[in-house]
Amino acid sequence: xxxxxxxxxxxxxxxxxxxxxxxxxxxxxxxxxxxxxxxxxxxxxxxxxxxxxxxxxxxxxxxxxxxxxxxxxxxxxxxxxxxxxxxxxxxxxxxxxxxxxxxxxxxxxxxxxxxxxxxxxxxxxxxxxxxxxxxxxxxxxxxxxxxxxxxxxxxxxxxxxxxxxxxxxxxxxxxxxxxxxxxxxxxxxxxxxxxxxxxxxxxxxxxxxxxxxxxxxxxxxxxxxxxxxxxxxxxxxxxxxxxxxxxxxxxxxxxxxxxxxx
Numbered sequence: 001x002x003x004x005x006x007x008x009x010x011x012x013x014x015x016x017x018x019x020x021x022x023x024x025x026x027x028x029x030x031x032x033x034x035x036x037x038x039x040x041x042x043x044x045x046x047x048x049x050x051x052x053x054x055x056x057x058x059x060x061x062x063x064x065x066x067x068x069x070x071x072x073x074x075x076x077x078x079x080x081x082x083x084x085x086x087x088x089x090x091x092x093x094x095x096x097x098x099x100x101x102x103x104x105x106x107x108x109x110x111x112x113x114x115x116x117x118x119x120x121x122x123x124x125x126x127x128x129x130x131x132x133x134x135x136x137x138x139x140x141x142x143x144x145x146x147x148x149x150x151x152x153x154x155x156x157x158x159x160x161x162x163x164x165x166x167x168x169x170x171x172x173x174x175x176x177x178x179x180x181x182x183x184x185x186x187x188x189x190x191x192x193x194x195x196x197x198x199x200x201x202x203x204x205x206x207x208x209x210x211x212x213x214x215x216x217x218x219x220x221x222x223x224x225x226x227x228x229x230x231x232x233x234x235x236x237x238x239x240x241x242x243x244x245x246x247x248x249x250x251x252x253x254x255x256x257x258x259x260x261x262x
Contacts, residue, residue, distance in 0.1 A: 009099050009111065010122065017057040019091075021142075023116025024058055026090030027123065028143035033087060036080040039066055040125075041135045042148040043157070048177055050140040051151055052184040056173065056236045061123040064131070064149065071100055071110045074125035078112035091117035107203075130202050132156070132194045152188060155181050156195030159253075163209045168222060172232035172239075175220070179245035180238075182252050193256045207257070213246075214253055214260035220246055 024046060031037040044062025048055045065074060075098050082095045094115040101111045107128035114121055131153060138148040155178060162174040181187065200207055213219050220229070220242060233239040254260065 009101065016119070019117055020119045020121060021058065023091055023093070023114075023119045023121055024061060025140070025142040026086050026088070026093060026116055027061055027081060027114065027121075028140055028146055029086050029088055029090065030084040030093065031081045032144050032146060034077075034081045034084040036077045038147075040064075040077070040147065041066070041131070042138070042140075042146045043154060044124075046140060047138065047146075047148050047154060048180070050138050050146075050148075051154075052180050053141065054238060055180055056176065056238070060121050063123070063125050064129055065125045065127050067127070069108045069127040071098070071108075074098075074110040075112065077125070078110075078114070078123060082114060096120065129157070130198060132198045133191055150191065150195070151181060151185050152191040152195040153199075155187060155192060156197075156199035159196055159210075159249075160199040160203060160205060162249075163213055164203065164205060167212055168225070170220065170225070172229050175229075175242075175245050175249060176232065176236065176239050178249045178252070179240060182248055189256065196256060210253060211260065214250055 028042075028046070031040065041064040042062070043064055044060070045056065045058035046061060049058050078098065079095050082093045086093075096113040096115055098113070099111045101109050101124070105128075107126065109124055109126040112123045112125070114123055131149060133150050133153060135147045135149050137145045140146050158174050158177050158181070162170050162178065197207070200209070220226075226242070229239075229242045239245070250260075
C-alpha cells in the first residue's frame with residue numbers, strides 16, 4: 001500500500017468534460033486488455049452512460065470487486081491498468097495515489113487517483129455488495145466490452161442510495177438516474193424486485209425507508225431540495241422536471257410493491 005492519502009478524497013469536477021471522458025475510456029480500454037483487471041464488475045456513471053447514451057457526463061470509474069476486501073491487491077490492479085498499453089492510443093495515464101474509503105463499514109473500498117492527460121479522475125474498487133444476478137458483458141462506446149452488473153442491479157443500488165441517508169438527504173443524481181433507467185430500459189419486474197430487495201437487506205435498511213418518498217406530498221420540494229435540482233438540471237440538460245422524475249420513481253416502486261399505505 002502507498003502512504004497516507006492526501007486531502008481531498010474526491011477528484012475535482014472536470015471543467016472540460018470531453019477530456020475527462022476520453023481519460024475514463026482510455027482507462028477502460030487498458031483494463032479490458034489487462035489480465036489483472038479480469039473479474040472487476042463495472043457499475044456507476046460509465047455503465048449508466050453505456051446503457052442510456054447521453055445520460056450525464058461520467059466523472060469517475062466504479063467497480064465492484066468480488067471477494068474479500070484486499071486494498072493491496074486493488075492497488076496492484078490499478079497500477080497494472082495504468083501501465084498497460086492503450087490499443088487506441090489514448091491519453092497517457094499516470095498513477096497518483098490511493099485512499100481507503102468507508103473503511104469503518106462492512107463495505108470498504110479503495111479509491112485510486114489517476115491522471116489522464118490534464119484530468120485527474122478516481123477509480124473506486126468497492127467490496128461487500130452481493131449481486132442478485134451474475135454480471136454480464138456490456139459494450140461501452142469508445143472503450144469496448146466490459147463485465148458489468150445488470151441494469152436491474154444498478155436500479156436497486158440507486159434506489160437504496162436515494163433514501164439511505166434519511167429525510168431531506170437525497171442526491172439529485174440518484175433520482176435522475178432512477179428516472180432515466182426506468183424511462184429508457186425494459187427492466188424485468190422479477191429481477192428488479194430481487195435487486196431492490198437485496199440492495200436494502202444487504203445494507204440492513206428496511207424497505208419501509210421508502211415510505212417517506214412514497215407518501216409525503218412535499219418530498220424533495222424544500223427550498224434546498226428545489227435549489228439542488230435546479231443546479232443539477234442546469235448541468236444536465238436532459239433532466240426532466242423534478243415532479244416528472246419523482247412521480248416516475250414512485251410509480252416504479254408501486255409496480256413492484258403495490259400502493260403505499262397512507
